[in-house]
Amino acid sequence: MTSESRHSLQINAEKCIGCVHCMIACPTKAIRIKDGKARIIDELCIDCGECIRFCPQDAVDSRTTSFVDLNAFQYKVAIPATVLYGQFDNATLPNEILFAMRRAGFDYVYELSTICELNNAAIEMYLNTHPKPRPLIASTCPVVVRLIQRRFPSLCEHIVPIEPPREIAAKILRANLTRMSKVSPSNIGIIHITPCPAKMVSINHPATMEKSYLDGAISIRDIYKTIYQALRQSKEDTIMAHLFPETIFSGIGVGTALSGGETRGLKNHRTVAVSGVRDTIRVLNQVELGLLRDVDLLECMVCPDGCIGGPLTVENRFLAKSRILRLVSMMGERTVIDSSDMSLLYHKDFLSFRHSIEPVELPPLDADPVQAIQKANRRNEIFNLLPRKDCGACGAPDCRTLADDIVRGQGALADCPFAREEEK
């Protein structure tokens, strides 16, 4: 392993006190406590950010882009996730937020809800033309893609091969901004404003293309103060934003910040929307057992209630959700995307993955089948010696995982303070 992790999540060794909260919360059992500090196992981490939520010491950092990093670019462009519209009070309209961002130093701010609707329409076209397999799984949440690659490899072919809105938007900007701004392509920096750390990983290590169209992602948490101050700074801006409605918003698109937002627009298909990482894993397990075949599209969002519940947001998600719902009803169900435009882009493959999503093999107990079987037996023997308290004192999240670590040569029975003395 190289020392440079591919992940966005990082344990801050100075703040970490080696308690077990993150380790127990991790849905893929990717954390161990070694030498009094939490460690993330790279191959197992899917960047869901549960550890951020559960750490009482604020010791999990997410490596996202900082506002200062943008100074490397002459022309700075932001594509905020529609989640951002629910982060300020009810009186603050999306247009004002976009205005405030320009005031805060972005040369261009691209509104994403229209592209969310475009993405929705493309998914619908894909569903209409691909009767198999079922259920198809939407790919907007990058954690779901990573989870499927590692834990449910046989479901890779179920993922709808349409790029998420943020990438489509950046691709559109790349195609047009040089001409519009008269700035050379390498001096244009395009960043996403994100509610979660996983977007950063999908930008640095995309699963479906050689290189992302985005240059980075700033967390809502990090940029909140900047936008908030810019909003307060000038009442004139607010008036301008009202009198200058240059942006078309899509109610359907804004709604995709919530769980069920992607399936809401699909009136002619059977859909299921799941949110939360544990429920997502449960439902994907069912799909792998051959269930849900009568469902056309499965939307999975690993954050509770969808992206609105992202670990890098600021506002509590219930308030944020109510604001988004209010915006959706204000904007209505009116389609803002021209269906012939969408069809043209769809058929030119402008919206689809460059390459398909490949499974990422997790290491089996042993590459040799005979050894693997022997280790599985040994693991059961070891497990029977353990107390099944799942206390985490050994540094593994539960007894079963400690037994697994031991047969893989990454732990010892002596790590358990309760294991029967004579066995140690």
Add this chain to the structure above:
Amino acid sequence: MTKDVVFKQEFPVKGSDFSRAGEVSCEIKNLLKELGLNAQVVRRAAIATYEAEMNIIMYAWQGTLILSVTPGRVRIVVEDSGPGIEDVALAMTEGYSTATEEMRELGFGAGMGLANIKKNADDFEITSEVGRGTRLDLTILTNGQRP
């Protein structure tokens, strides 16, 4: 000598325990992945196991899935104590089901069960005694080649 190496584990399943439906199949599926088996082999075993697990939950009083894995094959023996099947040949036909209205409302009992198990297995045997129970014995080859 190494040919005899085998991993064996038993999984009890309780009849009518719909709330835990699929748990045993999931555990077996994950075990097979950890043993490094080919993804399609794991998937076929998982689908067959799930159908067998559901049959116990829906129709039997209780049962056991006995998994044994050797380098060459996955074998799953399913034994239940239950009402048994009167006409095994009929029960094997696709679409045949004795599921109650209640089960169907829950989305179970589409009547593909036994036929689906057979379809996913490389070797399949069924014996049943009315009033006592049913025994399934299925094998899937780990090289993924159909015999």
